[in-house]
Amino acid sequence: MRSILRAALLAAACTFAVSAAHAQDPVRIGVINPTKSLVGKQGQQGAVVAAEMINADGGILGGRKIELVSYDTNFLPNEGVAATQRLINQDKIRFITGEISSTVALAVLQLAQANGALFMAAVPKHPAVTSGYDRVFRLNSTTAMDAKDFDAFLVEKIKPTKVAVIAENSDFGRLTIAGLKKLFGDKIVAAETYEMTQNDFNTIVTKVKGSGADVVCLAGSNMEQYGNILRVAAELKLTAKRCVMPGILNSEGVRIAGPAADGAFSADIYVTSLDNPLNKRFVEAYKAKYNELPEKIEVLGFESVWIVAKAMDKAKDATDPGKVAKTIHDNSWETPRGTVTFEKNGQAVAGPLINLEVVQGKLVPAKQ
Amino acid sequence: MTSSPFILGVGAVLAVAIGFLVDSPYFASVLAYGVVLGIFSLGLGLTLGRMGYVTFGHAAFFGLGAYAVALLCVEFGLSYWAVLPLALLPGVGLGVLVGFVSARLGGAYFAIATLTTAEILRLVAANWIDLTRGPMGILVPVTPLPWQEALGWNASQAYLSLLVVVAAIVLALIHNLNRSPLGRAWVAVREAPDLAESLGIPTVRARVWNVALSGAIASLAGALVLPKIFVVTPDLFGVANSATGLLAAILGGKATLLGPLLGGIVFAVLPETLRFVDAARLAIFAVILLVVVRLLPGGIVSLLPSRLRPRIRAPQPVAGDAGPTLFPAAAAGTADELLQVSHLRKSFAGVTATQDVSFTVRRGELVGLIGPNGAGKTTCFSQLSGFLAPDAGQIAFDGRSVIGQAPHRIAARGMVRTFQHAALARNLSVYENVLTATHLALPETVLASALRLPSFRRREAERARLAMACLAALDLTARADEMAQDLPYGEQKLLAIAMALATRPRLLLLDEPAAGLNQVEAARLADVLRMLQRAGLTLVVVDHNLKMMMAICDRIVVLHHGALIAQGTPAEVRSHPEVIQAYLGGQDDDVAEMRS
């Protein structure tokens, strides 16, 4: 009798031990970012905070911790493909999150699709990222989405007579120029592009100054570049109102521009001071770890891991990308931005654009 | 020594075995990138190693091939695999241009020019948005290979397998060309370009062929990388690619066959296996390059045992084989006067090196050209052989002018010169040197060389026999397999003459063949010259060894301060008052020699 009891206890203990051991297996999520650059680091850090917050809450799927497997993609499609292959074939992970560059994202998307992996793109803005695959998602807004809100703002509140555009030589820059030309027609008196590697903006600013525009719109994803453009504009005594297109302006760019940024206005999908409990918690956790306040890039990096993990938990599955993808599509998700849902093509939809302005060196929501 | 069928065979076996050896698509993909880089480095190595030209911008070809194929696929909706072979064309086109440039620029200038070309292409690709979509790049859809399904392979395996086949073909091609007149011409261009010209090797054409082939291979590599990267972006033209290819070629040993391929594979695979290496990849490569350049000019492959590095051995002389005729019939041609020089003039920045010099050389004569140092003898030779253009005057060889012709054309017409300092290819054997010199007499087509056709093999055997015959004529057969630089000085001079003989000349211009020779060596030289004259050659010899000159020459021409002061038989010249006057400023032995 006692031996049977002992055996039963032993069996129960073993089962419990085995399942507990299993329960300790971490859930691995892949993260890709150009970590050598500042934006890449920001996205990466947001992802890390997401994993830490989830683990502090006890993990998912009955206590399993999130473990991030990260690779550097360095803005090169080649590297992105290599990283994705490593994740899928070596690390056996089919959940890929993060990334900043559209070019890399498009290449990764191909590979992900060929392997049935789930890809939650954080920052890439190119329209083709969300096309034709049911397991790809994109958290950032597209230029078209931004234009819907911002165009009205420009036309009704700013009311420019002559508009100049300074845009980077990329899809984003060119799309912006095309959009503004459509909106303002022949009110556009100058449309200049600059290289992603360009450092010297005196020529461009000189030309814009000579065009007599009263509003100049900047469209550049690199804060060093647009920050410096603002500086040069101040040096050359350009008096036009300075508009930074939605989604680009952050406090680093403001810092680089120095006093020249005061008075500039913009808009974005997120601002650090958003008043909701999750955001407050996120901001605190980020500040505690990195001694900086998080902004748009960081929150998108955060969301890309947060939503995937929460979806895994809800779907009760951390291995089937199809199941998790369906769960993401079918539900709404609480993030520091508020409530996020996904359209059929994977595009994330949250609240309206928030208008911003620079006041005494700080980026704050605009007064209405 | 490996033969090209062997290389192809190994390649075919490897390609088939890939499906069974490499299972993980990840590893297959990593290896594939290594092979692509290896092919790129092979192309680069062709220019860097064989021809000795440093190129910092070879990525220009790489990117060009990728963009050409990408544009064709996307604009015309063609299948990637069908368009792939066309990638060779832009590489050849740009290669021809750069090849011509290499004839005008050397060393650092050439390197800078290639880098600038790559940068220009990069800027064009980044800015011609309508065509290339700029920095966003062109996304190229790659369908699976037709035979993939049949063999049950995944995409990465099929891709790697194809790459191994291509690599084997490129290796075999380069191997064949290296062992052909064209390949030897490249080495001659690298080691002694002036000598090559004087032996009738058209150096410009050789350079153009080299860079065109190198560019075609690099271009193909660029197109072959598409299935790995999916998106074609302007940084394919970037310095990182050029530098990696350069490092791979040098590290692998720039003058060897397999070296660049191995280097490329190592440079692609290593960063993948050592992740911490990946972050510092280029930096580490740069350190390795620095170390290699400082310590190992031959590259890693130079560390391999020498039996892996082939050396062409001289063929055994076949008993009873008299060999080919060395000298064209003395009666070839009609005119009695073979060389006519009239009123030749040349000055350099105020110094008149040649003043109104006129003389003729009759068929079969041995004419000597003497004079104190600075008399302008070598300058005269340089004008005769096409290395310098005279300011005024006429030079007629066999009735037709040679002024304005490149040295290799003049050599082709039958007038060949040697140089004051024996300009040999020091790192080749004696036999290899003479074999190189057979380029003019027994030419070869590039196609036959590349494919090593039976007709090529036949002609190569003839070239071998001609080379051995030339060595035999100068009694150098025993030295055939020694390195040219290991020969005693006197025999190096004789080797230079043997090489000139291999061109089947009608008139030899020998520039100071006796310089630096001791009495014994000079006597042997004199015998050789007499023998050549007896065989029907016409000779013009410049030298300071007056004893020898007086003994062997039929006629002597004397130059002083660029002007011709006397000509006639040795006896006449020896007692000519102006000649004695000219030499009086020199040593008494000269005068004594003349009188003896």
Next chain:
Amino acid sequence: MFDILLQQIANGLSVGMGYALVALGLTLIFGVLHVINFSHGETFMIGGLLTLIATTTLGLPYLVALPLAGLGGAVLGLAINWISVRPLLPRRDGAADVLLATFAVSILIHQAVIMLWGPTPARIDGVPGAFEIGPVVLTGQRLFVLAAGLALLVALEWMLRRTRFGVELRAVAQSQFAARVVGINVDRVNGVTFGIAAVVAALGGALLSPVILYSASMGQVVIIKAFVVVVIGGMGSITGAVACGLLVGLLEAVLGLFAGEGIATAIIYSLLLAMLLFRPQGLTGKRAR
């Protein structure tokens, strides 16, 4: 339009002065040591980096950071000479080996800086203020670049013509062999020349960074532009380097008015190719071997 052109000319001259300083060092090294130093652009970049570190991390004023940058440049130049030039010069293939070695060094420095300080461009605050001269606005920094550049050139010229070292340098440039025969320590002259060239390049970087933004890749860009200057001006000609440096800066600025920066740069590079093909000895006729 004319106003814009004038502004661009002013902009171009100040950037061109930076090019002139870099090209000057390159041509000096070629004239004396007869080799191409491919890492020269990285010395320019290091000058900017040292200025950045001095002004931000160490909090020193810009004018104090400048000589520190120059000193750092000298140390770097001497190190490069010691590692990758001096031991390779005597070899048979010496010039080619130096080309390759300095190429490797340039990659090494570039990558090391990216790894340690990141690829992000950074602003440096230079001389403050801006002056309006008619329609043209010249910032204090740009004026300073022109003035300091001129001062450096004058100092260099004085060194070449009036000091004993200048005589030795010119002797070695004419003939190493003859210089050795008369007892000049050629190795020392080579080393000091390298150091001087490096100081000038580093100062160029320190001067130009507040104008065009410091970035770890600024050396890679400037080396090709320096080659353009040196080839057009004539390899080994100091006047050529200075005149053509200013010219290239001007051309770039004016071309930038009509085409984008990328196209303007491509046009200038094409000029280099054309020069190499048709007149490799440059406008001043000094031929390189």
